[in-house]
Amino acid sequence: xxxxxxxxxxxxxxxxxxxxxxxxxxxxxxxxxxxxxxxxxxxxxxxxxxxxxxxxxxxxxxxxxxxxxxxxxxxxxxxxxxxxxxxxxxxxxxxxxxxxxxxxxxxxxxxxxxxxxxxxxxxxxxxxxxxxxxxxxxxxxxxxxxxxxxxxxxxxxxxxxxxxxxxxxxxxxxxxxxxxxxxxxxxxxxxxxxxxxxx
Amino acid sequence: xxxxxxxxxxxxxxxxxxxxxxxxxxxxxxxxxxxxxxxxxxxxxxxxxxxxxxxxxxxxxxxxxxxxxxxxxxxxxxxxxxxxxxxxxxxxxxxxxxxxxxxxxxxxxxxxxx
Numbered sequence: 299x300x301x302x303x304x305x306x307x308x309x310x311x312x313x314x315x316x317x318x319x320x321x322x323x324x325x326x327x328x329x330x331x332x333x334x335x336x337x338x339x340x341x342x343x344x345x346x347x348x349x350x351x352x353x354x355x356x357x358x359x360x361x362x363x364x365x366x367x368x369x370x371x372x373x374x375x376x377x378x379x380x381x382x383x384x385x386x387x388x389x390x391x392x393x394x395x396x397x398x399x400x401x402x403x404x405x406x407x408x409x410x411x412x413x414x415x416x417x418x419x420x421x422x423x424x425x426x427x428x429x430x431x432x433x434x435x436x437x438x439x440x441x442x443x444x445x446x447x448x449x450x451x452x453x454x455x456x457x458x459x460x461x462x463x464x465x466x467x468x469x470x471x472x473x474x475x476x477x478x479x480x481x482x483x484x485x486x487x488x489x490x491x492x493x494x495x496x497x
Numbered sequence: 498x499x500x501x502x503x504x505x506x507x508x509x510x511x512x513x514x515x516x517x518x519x520x521x522x523x524x525x526x527x528x529x530x531x532x533x534x535x536x537x538x539x540x541x542x543x544x545x546x547x548x549x550x551x552x553x554x555x556x557x558x559x560x561x562x563x564x565x566x567x568x569x570x571x572x573x574x575x576x577x578x579x580x581x582x583x584x585x586x587x588x589x590x591x592x593x594x595x596x597x598x599x600x601x602x603x604x605x606x607x608x609x610x611x
Binding site: 300301302304305308309336339340342343345456457458459460461462463465466469470472473476477479480483484486487490491 | 501504505508509511512515516518519521522523525526529530532533534536538539541542543544545547548551552553554572574575576578579
């Protein structure tokens, strides 16, 4: 299926990009980073307008994110659980709810582009946690436009090395995620080791 | 060993695993970045002929010619899979032909490699 989506973006350009990123933002696991890199490469080849590409990718993602937020906020816990279960994300949804509460705006921003696999869960979780919609919209627009601009620009710069760049970004995301976990655990460890001394 | 120390040990082990993961993925990133400009981009069925031509710094018509396709005007952005279907030919055959044309362009007869 990924091949067909990539071929669709390659052949139909911005409208296909818009539709696919909107579906992905609701929670369907699709290779959005690769699609944005491909769009960047197509811009470099003169086959796509850069402003159209960024607008289509940004608008599609924001639309999908807003749909996710709306489901979380007005769909009720049963619908949210069902959707989470459909994509096998029930456990990560609960974790995301806690993260949405703890991280707030910066958390929404960073899960739009840097830790994007968490994005759909954070959308639903922000809705169920009743995070203020105007703030969610602000961080969502900022994050999605950042993501579209960053990945499309990278694709444009490395337009002849699309697959290699995608592999680098995949590992980079894991490296950042592991580093964040290490920082969190390191903090926990220091707190735990200090406690007996204090007592 | 008390329950508190057992938990602290678990957190410590998880911390070590997370640090190891960070270094492992950072090393992979570094290695891939070093080779990003030298390794050849593989051909995939979703790619269009102009896309493949761009990745290998060749004019698209060289590759269209190699697979015996008259490109549609103004821009033929059909994927390799779609062209194979239109021509009623297997996708791997078309990919092999494209790869041969790329290799031939990289090493012209009697000349030095590109």
